[in-house]
Amino acid sequence: MLDLGVLVSGSGTNLQAILDAVAERRLDARVHVVVSNKPGVPALDRAERAGVPAVVVPHRDFSSREEFDRKLVEVLRAAGVKLVVLAGFMRVLTPVFLQAFAGRVINIHPSLLPAFPGVGAQGQALAHGVKVTGCTVHYVDAGVDTGPIIAQRAVPVLDGDTVESLTARLLEQEHALMVEALNRIATESA
Numbered sequence: 001m002l003d004l005g006v007l008v009s010g011s012g013t014n015l016q017a018i019l020d021a022v023a024e025r026r027l028d029a030r031v032h033v034v035v036s037n038k039p040g041v042p043a044l045d046r047a048e049r050a051g052v053p054a055v056v057v058p059h060r061d062f063s064s065r066e067e068f069d070r071k072l073v074e075v076l077r078a079a080g081v082k083l084v085v086l087a088g089f090m091r092v093l094t095p096v097f098l099q100a101f102a103g104r105v106i107n108i109h110p111s112l113l114p115a116f117p118g119v120g121a122q123g124q125a126l127a128h129g130v131k132v133t134g135c136t137v138h139y140v141d142a143g144v145d146t147g148p149i150i151a152q153r154a155v156p157v158l159d160g161d162t163v164e165s166l167t168a169r170l171l172e173q174e175h176a177l178m179v180e181a182l183n184r185i186a187t188e189s190a
Protein backbone atom coordinates (compact mmCIF):
# COMPACT_ATOMS: atom_id res chain seq x y z
CA MET A 1 0.00 0.00 0.00
CA LEU A 2 1.24 3.49 -0.84
CA ASP A 3 1.42 5.92 2.07
CA LEU A 4 0.67 9.21 0.36
CA GLY A 5 0.85 12.86 1.26
CA VAL A 6 -0.59 15.27 -1.32
CA LEU A 7 0.59 18.87 -1.69
CA VAL A 8 -1.90 21.26 -3.30
CA SER A 9 -2.38 24.96 -4.02
CA GLY A 10 -5.78 25.20 -5.68
CA SER A 11 -8.82 23.37 -6.93
CA GLY A 12 -7.58 19.86 -6.18
CA THR A 13 -9.21 17.90 -8.99
CA ASN A 14 -6.15 15.64 -9.24
CA LEU A 15 -6.35 15.12 -5.48
CA GLN A 16 -10.02 14.16 -5.99
CA ALA A 17 -9.01 11.61 -8.63
CA ILE A 18 -6.68 9.99 -6.09
CA LEU A 19 -9.28 10.06 -3.30
CA ASP A 20 -11.92 8.53 -5.61
CA ALA A 21 -9.56 5.80 -6.82
CA VAL A 22 -8.69 4.89 -3.22
CA ALA A 23 -12.36 4.87 -2.15
CA GLU A 24 -13.30 2.71 -5.15
CA ARG A 25 -10.35 0.36 -4.55
CA ARG A 26 -8.80 1.10 -7.93
CA LEU A 27 -5.64 2.18 -6.08
CA ASP A 28 -4.06 0.48 -3.07
CA ALA A 29 -3.09 3.62 -1.18
CA ARG A 30 -3.95 5.78 1.79
CA VAL A 31 -3.79 9.58 1.74
CA HIS A 32 -2.46 10.41 5.21
CA VAL A 33 -2.53 14.19 4.86
CA VAL A 34 -3.21 16.97 2.36
CA VAL A 35 -1.09 20.11 2.72
CA SER A 36 -1.84 23.43 1.03
CA ASN A 37 0.39 26.50 0.92
CA LYS A 38 -2.79 28.57 0.39
CA PRO A 39 -5.70 28.88 2.85
CA GLY A 40 -9.29 28.54 1.70
CA VAL A 41 -8.69 26.58 -1.51
CA PRO A 42 -11.22 23.95 -2.70
CA ALA A 43 -8.62 21.18 -2.39
CA LEU A 44 -8.84 21.50 1.41
CA ASP A 45 -12.62 20.93 1.30
CA ARG A 46 -12.10 17.86 -0.86
CA ALA A 47 -9.71 16.42 1.76
CA GLU A 48 -12.12 17.14 4.59
CA ARG A 49 -15.04 15.56 2.72
CA ALA A 50 -12.94 12.41 2.34
CA GLY A 51 -11.99 12.41 6.04
CA VAL A 52 -8.34 13.17 5.32
CA PRO A 53 -6.49 15.63 7.58
CA ALA A 54 -6.03 18.93 5.74
CA VAL A 55 -3.25 21.25 6.86
CA VAL A 56 -2.45 24.78 5.69
CA VAL A 57 1.22 25.82 5.73
CA PRO A 58 1.21 29.36 4.29
CA HIS A 59 4.51 29.93 2.51
CA ARG A 60 4.32 33.65 3.34
CA ASP A 61 4.72 32.85 7.03
CA PHE A 62 8.30 31.66 6.43
CA SER A 63 11.38 33.79 5.91
CA SER A 64 12.94 31.46 3.32
CA ARG A 65 12.02 28.60 0.99
CA GLU A 66 14.16 26.30 3.14
CA GLU A 67 12.25 27.17 6.32
CA PHE A 68 8.97 26.54 4.51
CA ASP A 69 10.26 23.20 3.21
CA ARG A 70 11.43 22.15 6.67
CA LYS A 71 7.90 22.68 7.97
CA LEU A 72 6.41 20.67 5.09
CA VAL A 73 8.79 17.78 5.82
CA GLU A 74 7.85 17.86 9.50
CA VAL A 75 4.10 17.74 8.76
CA LEU A 76 4.44 14.95 6.18
CA ARG A 77 6.75 12.80 8.33
CA ALA A 78 4.52 13.20 11.39
CA ALA A 79 1.60 11.90 9.28
CA GLY A 80 3.51 8.80 8.16
CA VAL A 81 3.90 9.81 4.51
CA LYS A 82 6.29 7.75 2.36
CA LEU A 83 5.47 9.11 -1.11
CA VAL A 84 4.70 12.77 -1.80
CA VAL A 85 2.39 13.76 -4.67
CA LEU A 86 2.52 17.32 -6.02
CA ALA A 87 -1.01 17.82 -7.39
CA GLY A 88 -1.23 21.39 -8.59
CA PHE A 89 1.31 22.50 -5.98
CA MET A 90 2.70 25.76 -7.33
CA ARG A 91 5.88 26.13 -5.25
CA VAL A 92 9.36 25.00 -6.25
CA LEU A 93 10.86 22.70 -3.61
CA THR A 94 14.44 23.13 -2.36
CA PRO A 95 17.03 20.40 -1.69
CA VAL A 96 15.94 20.51 1.97
CA PHE A 97 12.68 18.86 0.92
CA LEU A 98 14.01 16.73 -1.92
CA GLN A 99 16.74 15.18 0.23
CA ALA A 100 14.23 14.36 2.98
CA PHE A 101 12.05 12.49 0.44
CA ALA A 102 14.77 11.47 -2.01
CA GLY A 103 13.26 9.66 -5.02
CA ARG A 104 9.85 9.75 -3.34
CA VAL A 105 8.27 12.92 -4.78
CA ILE A 106 6.16 12.92 -7.94
CA ASN A 107 4.53 15.78 -9.86
CA ILE A 108 1.83 16.12 -12.49
CA HIS A 109 2.34 18.67 -15.23
CA PRO A 110 -0.02 19.72 -18.06
CA SER A 111 2.34 19.21 -21.00
CA LEU A 112 4.33 16.48 -22.69
CA LEU A 113 7.60 17.21 -20.89
CA PRO A 114 10.27 18.23 -21.73
CA ALA A 115 8.06 20.62 -23.77
CA PHE A 116 6.55 23.61 -21.95
CA PRO A 117 7.89 23.35 -18.39
CA GLY A 118 7.04 25.93 -15.72
CA VAL A 119 3.86 27.95 -15.32
CA GLY A 120 1.20 28.37 -18.01
CA ALA A 121 1.97 25.18 -19.93
CA GLN A 122 -1.40 25.28 -21.71
CA GLY A 123 -0.84 28.86 -22.89
CA GLN A 124 2.66 27.97 -24.02
CA ALA A 125 1.26 25.09 -26.11
CA LEU A 126 -1.33 27.40 -27.73
CA ALA A 127 1.28 30.11 -28.39
CA HIS A 128 3.52 27.57 -30.16
CA GLY A 129 0.64 26.27 -32.24
CA VAL A 130 1.31 22.62 -31.44
CA LYS A 131 -1.41 20.23 -32.58
CA VAL A 132 -0.77 17.71 -29.83
CA THR A 133 0.09 18.35 -26.20
CA GLY A 134 -0.58 16.23 -23.14
CA CYS A 135 0.26 15.58 -19.53
CA THR A 136 3.13 14.02 -17.64
CA VAL A 137 3.68 12.43 -14.24
CA HIS A 138 7.35 12.45 -13.29
CA TYR A 139 9.69 12.09 -10.35
CA VAL A 140 10.80 15.47 -9.02
CA ASP A 141 14.47 16.39 -9.10
CA ALA A 142 16.22 19.70 -8.41
CA GLY A 143 15.11 21.23 -11.74
CA VAL A 144 11.74 22.65 -12.70
CA ASP A 145 9.65 19.85 -14.29
CA THR A 146 12.76 17.87 -15.28
CA GLY A 147 12.85 14.55 -13.39
CA PRO A 148 12.46 10.99 -14.78
CA ILE A 149 9.12 10.45 -16.53
CA ILE A 150 6.74 7.82 -15.12
CA ALA A 151 3.78 8.13 -17.51
CA GLN A 152 2.38 10.44 -20.19
CA ARG A 153 -0.82 10.90 -22.21
CA ALA A 154 -1.24 12.82 -25.45
CA VAL A 155 -4.14 15.27 -25.86
CA PRO A 156 -5.11 16.98 -29.14
CA VAL A 157 -5.14 20.76 -29.48
CA LEU A 158 -8.26 21.70 -31.47
CA ASP A 159 -8.93 24.68 -33.71
CA GLY A 160 -10.40 27.49 -31.63
CA ASP A 161 -9.08 26.12 -28.33
CA THR A 162 -8.66 28.60 -25.49
CA VAL A 163 -6.55 28.11 -22.38
CA GLU A 164 -9.79 27.18 -20.61
CA SER A 165 -10.97 24.59 -23.15
CA LEU A 166 -7.51 23.03 -23.46
CA THR A 167 -7.07 22.99 -19.67
CA ALA A 168 -10.37 21.14 -19.27
CA ARG A 169 -9.44 18.52 -21.91
CA LEU A 170 -6.04 18.05 -20.28
CA LEU A 171 -7.44 17.72 -16.75
CA GLU A 172 -9.66 14.84 -17.79
CA GLN A 173 -6.58 12.92 -18.94
CA GLU A 174 -4.51 14.08 -15.96
CA HIS A 175 -6.94 12.43 -13.57
CA ALA A 176 -6.62 9.06 -15.28
CA LEU A 177 -2.87 9.46 -15.69
CA MET A 178 -2.35 10.26 -12.01
CA VAL A 179 -4.03 7.02 -10.95
CA GLU A 180 -2.20 5.05 -13.65
CA ALA A 181 1.18 6.40 -12.50
CA LEU A 182 0.47 5.67 -8.83
CA ASN A 183 -0.63 2.14 -9.70
CA ARG A 184 2.61 1.67 -11.62
CA ILE A 185 4.64 2.79 -8.60
CA ALA A 186 2.58 0.55 -6.30
CA THR A 187 3.27 -2.46 -8.54
CA GLU A 188 6.98 -1.69 -8.79
CA SER A 189 7.38 -1.23 -5.02
CA ALA A 190 5.32 -4.34 -4.10
Ligand code: GAR
Residues within 6 Å of the ligand: 008, 009, 010, 011, 012, 013, 014, 015, 043, 087, 088, 089, 090, 108, 109, 110, 118, 119, 120, 121, 171, 174
Ligand atom coordinates in the same frame (compact mmCIF):
# COMPACT_ATOMS: atom_id res chain seq x y z
C1 GAR B 1 -3.15 20.74 -13.11
O1 GAR B 1 -3.43 21.01 -14.45
C2 GAR B 1 -1.67 20.40 -12.94
O2 GAR B 1 -1.16 19.66 -14.00
C3 GAR B 1 -1.08 21.78 -12.90
O3 GAR B 1 -1.98 22.53 -12.10
C4 GAR B 1 -3.29 22.00 -12.26
C5 GAR B 1 -3.86 21.69 -10.90
O4 GAR B 1 -5.21 21.32 -10.99
N1 GAR B 1 0.24 21.79 -12.37
C6 GAR B 1 1.22 22.56 -12.83
O5 GAR B 1 1.07 23.37 -13.73
C7 GAR B 1 2.56 22.37 -12.13
N2 GAR B 1 3.58 23.05 -12.85
P1 GAR B 1 -5.93 20.65 -9.76
O6 GAR B 1 -5.65 21.52 -8.53
O7 GAR B 1 -7.38 20.69 -10.11
O8 GAR B 1 -5.41 19.25 -9.59
